[in-house]
Amino acid sequence: MSIATRLMLLGAPGAGKGTQAVRLVDELGIPQISTGDLLRNAVAQGTDLGKEAQTYMAAGKLVPDELVLSLVVARLSEPDAANGYILDGFPRNISQAEALVARGIKLDRVLSLDVPKEELIGRLTGRRICRACQASYHLTFNPSKKEGVCDRCGGELYQRKDDSADVIANRLEVYEAQTAPLLDYYEKAGILRRIPGTGSIEGIYAAIQNALVM
Numbered sequence: 594m595s596i597a598t599r600l601m602l603l604g605a606p607g608a609g610k611g612t613q614a615v616r617l618v619d620e621l622g623i624p625q626i627s628t629g630d631l632l633r634n635a636v637a638q639g640t641d642l643g644k645e646a647q648t649y650m651a652a653g654k655l656v657p658d659e660l661v662l663s664l665v666v667a668r669l670s671e672p673d674a675a676n677g678y679i680l681d682g683f684p685r686n687i688s689q690a691e692a693l694v695a696r697g698i699k700l701d702r703v704l705s706l707d708v709p710k711e712e713l714i715g716r717l718t719g720r721r722i723c724r725a726c727q728a729s730y731h732l733t734f735n736p737s738k739k740e741g742v743c744d745r746c747g748g749e750l751y752q753r754k755d756d757s758a759d760v761i762a763n764r765l766e767v768y769e770a771q772t773a774p775l776l777d778y779y780e781k782a783g784i785l786r787r788i789p790g791t792g793s794i795e796g797i798y799a800a801i802q803n804a805l806v807m
């Protein structure tokens with residue numbers, strides 16, 4: 594028996610990918626590679642890539658594949674990803690999935706977190722994120738112990754700009770049209786595991802742990 598360490602978390606905006614990824618990082622000691630976080634860093638640093646990505650992100654659209662791929666490939670080549678990784682929010686469409694295959698980058702498990710749309714909207718509007726470690730909280734469902742402060746690292750909590758009602762609607766449409774087809778793609782590859790993403794965060798994490806056994 595072995596444990597899968599080349600992982601991808603698949604799910605709609607608000608499905609809990611980031612919430613579960615930090616638990617996997619802490620348990621398995623492998624890095625979370627979130628394209629959303631990499632892009633938000635590029636925007637915050639004002640790089641050329643960040644400037645180009647900003648407009649797409651603000652509208653809830655996918656950033657062009659070539660920009661995202663360059664970030665992911667560079668991040669995967671860092672030493673801490675040598676023994677495994679948790680891809681969070683990537684691949685986001687079939688062409689990104691095929692770009693991974695073309696580069697010989699393998700996945701052992703794709704973990705899909707399945708959550709009904711109505712619940713996603715409530716999760717995203719009440720979400721708060723840590724500026725320092727990106728841990729995800731919710732004002733009602735998963736509050737930090739001290740208001741506005743991250744339990745994990747003491748960082749400041751903030752609300753993401755794209756967590757507004759109109760942008761959330763666009764993000765959910767983009768997910769259905771462009772990302773959901775990956776479910777079939779990875780089912781056919783035999784590495785998809787579907788996990789109900791509702792209920793307690795700990796219960797969902799236990800189901801993820803079971804799905805890692807190879």
Ligand code: AP5
Nearest residue numbers: 606607608609610611612628629656682716720729730731
């Ligand atoms: P990205 O940052 O990837 O955002 P996303 O996919 O929309 O996902 P989220 O981060 O919103 O949700 P999550 O599943 O991580 O949920 P979380 O754990 O926080 O992408 C942002 C943008 O970047 C995209 O729109 C696009 O423009 C661009 N981009 C990124 N990757 C790209 C790519 N590959 N190609 C092109 N463009 C790309 O949980 C949500 C909330 O729910 C939290 O408040 C949490 O506390 C709460 N919660 C979690 N679990 C539970 C539970 N079990 N019960 C109740 N509440 C819960």
